[in-house]
Amino acid sequence: MTRSGSKVTVVLTLAALLAGVGAAAAAVGWQRLRHLALPMLEDPSLPPAASTHPIEQGPARALSEVARLPGRVSALLETDEAVWAGGFDTGVFRLERCEGGYLPVAALGVSGRERFINALAEHAGHVFAATYAGVLEIDGAGKLVRRHLKGIATEALLASGDALLAGTVEGVFVLRDRAFERVALTAHDGSSIRVTAMAATGHRLWLGSPNGVHSAALEALESAVVVRAAWHPLVFGVQAARTNVVLALAPWGEGVLAGTDNGGVVLVDEHETRAFELDERHANEVNPGAVAVWGDRVLFGTQGGGLIAVETRGVGLAASRPGGWSLPRVSAVGAAARILVGGEDGGVFRVESPVADAVGMR
Structure with missing residues (x-):
């Protein structure tokens, strides 16, 4: 052929x-x-996703500017003696009272990556600042007295009882005898935990990370042998989140509320993980460390949704925002005797009255 x-x-x-x-x-x-x-089109093996809910607008609340930093406000702390503010690439400021508000006075001697303030905490009469170059210890007058964890990026601080904890890219450290010591605590697989946020509830320590939430008994702080933390991934659970990245934590009952980079707020305890999203995209983007407890509510600063107040409602959560809120990007939140918020333009504001009542978000 x-x-x-x-x-x-x-x-x-x-x-x-x-x-x-x-x-x-x-x-x-x-x-x-x-x-x-x-x-x-849908995978039946995947857990149910978080449901989406509207934000209820409460009564209008006025904002009064009390101070202005040279740039973005990244942390706020009110002590019995003073108000402190941390800036993103501007360092630490003690806000001293003056006519009509406060005058920001910078702590001297701060340079380089120390100028990026991730968190502030008070311990034993001193203020500690978490930075990308370690931890700064500042006395009540605003003088830099000591540097800790030099060169280790630190993103979170937690004053719990008599202890001060630092959450770093290399795990957790605890302050003992004026120096931080590493805590023998790892992830469930033995790897280091990059800590982005911390909270304590009862007998348990909670750690936020780019890989979800980790938890361990507070006794782990004193353990001489390595303790492996329990892992709580956010993308699984009764209502799964769209992300595992945790940027803020607040105590909530026996668990925590986790503020995420783009997945709203996630309720995490030892038994379940349940995500709650809002119907405004940027309201689901919590800013790093922008969280504070106010009474029975948790306040989150977001990347475009303003100040969001979360409370319990039945078996779910409830969320609200003050009506007429004029600061869409809340980069820092502090709540002690009053509520203070910071903005990306450097403004520090006082919320003139309590945050409005929330409505159901189930």
Whole structure:
């Protein structure tokens, strides 16, 4: 047979095969074909996603500017003696009272990556600042007295009882005898935990990370042997979150509320994980460390949704925002004798009255 004859034979054979396949498909019909391995629009093996809820607008609350930093406000702390503010690339400021507000006075000697303040905490009469270059210890007058964890990026601080904890890219450290010591605490798989947020509830320590939430008994702080923390991934659970990245934590009953980068707020305890989202995209983007407890509510500063107050409501959560809120990007929140918020333009504001009542978000 010639080469051209062979090609004709092959073509005819393929045509016959295709015709046979078409006939077979017609014969079995759609009731049979639907059982073939075809792509699915939804995967039934995945956990249910977080439900979306509107934000209730409460009564209008006025904002009064009390001070202005040179740039973005990244942390706020009110002590019995003073108000402190941390800036993103501007350092630590003691806000001293003056006519009409406060005058920001910078702590001297802060340079380089120390100028990026991630968190502030008070311990034993001193203020501690978490920075990308370690931890700064500042006395009540605003003088830098000591540097800790030099060169170790620190993103969270937690004053719990008599202890001061630092959450770093290398795990947790505890202050003992004027120096931080590493805590023998790892992730469930033995790896280091990059800590982005911390909270304590009862007997348990909670750690936020880019990989969800980790928890361990507070006794782990004193353990001489390595303790592996329990892992609470946010993307699984009764209502799964769209992200595992935790930027803020607040105590909530026996668990915590976790503020995420773009997945709203997630309720985490030892038994379940339940995510709650709002119907405004940027209200689900919590700013790093922008969280404070105010009475029975938790206040979150967001990247475009303003100040969001969360409280319990039945078996779910409830959320609200003061009506007429004029500061969409709340980069820092502090709540002690009053509520203070910071903005990306450097403004520090006092919320003139309590945050409005929340409504159901289930």
